[in-house]
Amino acid sequence: MRIARFRGLLMEWLSNTGGEAVKDVSVFGVPSLPEAGVRLDLVTGGSVLLRTIGGAPRGGNKDSEAAEVQRGALLEPVPLAGVPVGGGGVRVADVLAHVGAVIVNAGSDEVERVEVKERSVIVTFYNGAQAYVKVFKTVPAGRDVASATEWQVLEAV
Numbered sequence: 619m620r621i622a623r624f625r626g627l628l629m630e631w632l633s634n635t636g637g638e639a640v641k642d643v644s645v646f647g648v649p650s651l652p653e654a655g656v657r658l659d660l661v662t663g664g665s666v667l668l669r670t671i672g673g674a675p676r677g678g679n680k681d682s683e684a685a686e687v688q689r690g691a692l693l694e695p696v697p698l699a700g701v702p703v704g705g706g707g708v709r710v711a712d713v714l715a716h717v718g719a720v721i722v723n724a725g726s727d728e729v730e731r732v733e734v735k736e737r738s739v740i741v742t743f744y745n746g747a748q749a750y751v752k753v754f755k756t757v758p759a760g761r762d763v764a765s766a767t768e769w770q771v772l773e774a775v
Contacts, residue, residue: 619687619728621672622653624741624749628670628717629656631724637716639701639708646763655754662707663759664775668717673748688744689727696722707774710753714739717751737771 625645633643639660646657646667655669675686701708701716718734721741731742739751756772757763 619743619745619747619749621670621749624672625653625656625670627724627726628721628751631720632656632658632717635698635720635723637698637700639703639713640716656751657763658713660701660708660775661703662775664707665757665763666708666710666713666775667754667757667763669750669752669754671750671752673750675743675745675747686745687728690730690744692725692727693722693729693732698723704774707759709774710737710756710771711773714751714753 629643629645632640639662640658641661642659644657644659645653646655648654655667658666658668660666696719698716698719701712714734714737718732718739721729721739722732728743728745729741730744733740737753741749741751743749753771755763755770756775758772758775
């Protein structure tokens with residue numbers, strides 16, 4: 619699956635299952651890449667920017683149109699616990715767990731495996747390609763996305 623298609627699907631899936639904590643889902647960009655990833659604006663006023671990066675499928679490169687789509691069994695659905703809002707805001711680990719569960723529950727027959735790591739979600743497709751959904755930046759309430767907190771990832775926003 620090409621990364622642009624995956625990013626579009628991810629936005630759709632998250633928009634439909636954002637839960638109470640996610641107020642808005644949009645695309646964000648950086649100067650060198652206008653569609654770098656997905657921005658989740660939270661009810662706390664903070665934001666989590668998730669950079670979407672593609673990895674090459676078996677026998678191809680990540681931009682190859684020749685990469686064959688392979689399909690397999692759907693993943694077993696997992697509970698979608700949502701993203702709790704606590705006194706300290708929304709924990710980024712909870713956002714990533716939610717994103718991973720949303721991808722699993724989307725019912726794509728191209729997705730073979732979803733792993734939630736410390737600061738990323740790794741999606742492996744049946745054709746061997748991978749998509750990485752990495753926390754690019756967190757933006758606390760009242761701060762501008764373009765502020766000097768570039769690359770800063772807080773535990774909660």
